[in-house]
Amino acid sequence: MAKHAQTRKTWEQPSAASAPASDRQAVYVTQPALPELEAFLPYLQEIWDSHILTNGGSMHRRLEAALCAYLGVEHISLFCNGTQALITALQVAGLSGEVITTPYSFVATAHSLLWNNLTPVFVDIDPHTLNLDPARIEAAITEKTTAILPVHCYGYPCDVEAIRAIAERHGLQVIYDAAHAFGAQDASGSLLRHGDLAILSFHATKVFSTFEGGAIICRDEATKRRIDQLKNFGLSADGTTVEVTGTNGKLSEIHAAFGLLQLQGVDEALEKRRRIDQRYRAGLAGIAGIRCIQGVGETVGNHAYFPILVEPEFGVGRDALFAHLAAHNIHGRRYFQPLISGLPMYREYPSASPANLPVAHQRVEQVICLPIYPDLDDATVDFIIGLIAGAAA
Secondary structure (H helix, E strand, O other), X not given: OHHHHHHHHHOOOOOOOOOOHHHOOOEEOOOOOOOOHHHHHHHHHHHHHHOOOOOOOHHHHHHHHHHHHHHOOOEEEEEOOHHHHHHHHHHHHOOOOEEEEOOOOOOHHHHHHHHOXXXXXXXXXXXXXXXXXXXXXXXXXXXXXXXXXXXXXXXXXXXHHHHHHHHHHHOOEEEEEOOOOOOOEEOOEEHHHOXXXXXXXXXXXXOOOOOOOEEEEEOOHHHHHHHHHHOEOOEOOOOOOEOOOOOEOOOOHHHHHHHHHHHHHHHHHHHHHHHHHHHHHHHXXXXXXXXXXXXXXXXXXXXXXXEEEEOHHHOOOHHHHHHHHHHOOEEOEOOOOOOHHHOOOOOOOHHHOHHHOHHHHHHOOXXXXXXXXXXXXXXXHHHHHHHHHHHOO
């Protein structure tokens, strides 16, 4: 206990009388950032006046252009959600056979493969970034492998150069699930510029939200036309015939309008997230057995999540700490438990064997994502740090 005494003194838990709202009201892992309702009304009025609610109207076109400019990408195609975007991206890529991917992600990553009749091949993760480990990819490549589907987990960059080199050596495509990576950058610019295709999620929990939404980022106009056709039932450009088997993945005008409004405040929201991230890191730095995940290679982070690892030196297990926080109405999440590879529809694949994924199985038992969102106040962050320090054995 002595090794934690100084930390607990520094982050002493407040008394009941002085406790912040987090001790009395539930604090969840995230909370959507919403502008003033009055600011949204002019956008709605414009939609009402136009009588155009969907099918690539003015709001949709304006948001695509604004996002290309903000993110530093050439072509973007908006979708109703990130999962539909990923399913369509895999369809556009024309893949077959096996696709190498991570077991450590939200289930939509692997589900998108099954929806395309592709076989997921799970490869273990890096113990530090929790992203797909390039050192393990080549051993999983077979004559049936056609692509790699990595995830920029928590918005932290994958080892994009190592993955690119492997893909080039073996003639594979790379499609990035960049659902978490809005606004994140490495030395070459936006993370979204890597791979043959990349997808985003604009779900309400993401750093940039359209309530529900998503996007595919591609490199050329011809690919964008193909994507836009597939998300609109496979209709021809003039809408007179159906040329390919498509789906309905369109983003409505109301969702696009909300995105235009949200984009005005996204830099302020990202800066607030950055300050919360720094406060957590400073407060948790002296607690043995608590390790904050750190991105490798990023030049601009988006601080979409704040994952910590509860290691043996902490003295109590992850689930005990999770329960301790919940008892004080602090509700983190054990992202991503269970592993995708452990779910019923995946566990019988040979690559899903726990023996094949030792790091993922270790880390999924250690991780907690702590609350982080723009309106989370300093007092609550300090309270959470104090609870963690006080739980150390």
